Amino acid sequence: MIAPSILSADFARLSEEMAAVGGPGRGADWLHVDVMDAHFVPNLTLGLPVVESLLRSTDTPLDCHLMIDAPDRWAPGYAEAGAHNVTVHAEAAEDPVALAKNLRAAGANAGLSVKPDTPLESYTDVLKHYDTLLVMSVEPGFGGQKFIERVLEKVRTARRMVDTGHLNLLVEIDGGINNDTIEQAAEAGVDCFVAGSAVYGAEDPVRAVEGLRAQARDASAHGSA
Numbered sequence: 001m002i003a004p005s006i007l008s009a010d011f012a013r014l015s016e017e018m019a020a021v022g023g024p025g026r027g028a029d030w031l032h033v034d035v036m037d038a039h040f041v042p043n044l045t046l047g048l049p050v051v052e053s054l055l056r057s058t059d060t061p062l063d064c065h066l067m068i069d070a071p072d073r074w075a076p077g078y079a080e081a082g083a084h085n086v087t088v089h090a091e092a093a094e095d096p097v098a099l100a101k102n103l104r105a106a107g108a109n110a111g112l113s114v115k116p117d118t119p120l121e122s123y124t125d126v127l128k129h130y131d132t133l134l135v136m137s138v139e140p141g142f143g144g145q146k147f148i149e150r151v152l153e154k155v156r157t158a159r160r161m162v163d164t165g166h167l168n169l170l171v172e173i174d175g176g177i178n179n180d181t182i183e184q185a186a187e188a189g190v191d192c193f194v195a196g197s198a199v200y201g202a203e204d205p206v207r208a209v210e211g212l213r214a215q216a217r218d219a220s221a222h223g224s225a
């Protein structure tokens, strides 16, 4: 699956930019929305009122990535608004198990994200309550950064845990995904790829999404062969 990140889109024309990458069946599977609060990360983007408007202007499921402090307090609002996935940071959540339950009760899939230096081991039990694991392959905060290859070890670990039935979730990767990096991520076992600059920086964003998907599909078929 490919989830274009609208962080790299034109913020004055967000609904057109969402439509420009297509929807399920042709183009984007999900649209990735980066919520940043200038506390958990240095950057500031958008919040719940904007997400509510985005939800009204697209049929494509929204994948909300909350890079915010106090997600226990704020994240359920995004689920109640109708986001498909609501992903919180493991480093910021106070009670990630209770939070996952609240997100699911509000009708969303619960996602847990880990920064590049956050080990997975501390969260293996917690992850039993989650529907997605978002492995950050850049330091969260900005688009267009360089892919950090060493996080693929966490992807491999998560993939093994899913394949052996210890976890039941989708493995998602976020940061620096493009034509040069997507194959190694696919081989490591990623299910869903977030891509911002590689999609919105392309002349034809739908073609960019389809190109990434084809590369990922070929690489994962090769990897599991």
Ligand code: DX5
Pocket (backbone or CB within 6 Å): 005, 006, 007, 008, 032, 034, 065, 138, 139, 140, 141, 142, 143, 144, 145, 174, 175, 176, 177, 194, 195, 196, 197, 198
């Ligand atoms: C970074 C965000 C990413 C960002 C990725 O903190 O979480 O979703 O949009 O952008 P690219 O694909 O350009 O690295």
Ligand code: ZN
Pocket (backbone or CB within 6 Å): 005, 032, 033, 034, 065, 174, 194
């Ligand atoms: Zn993101």
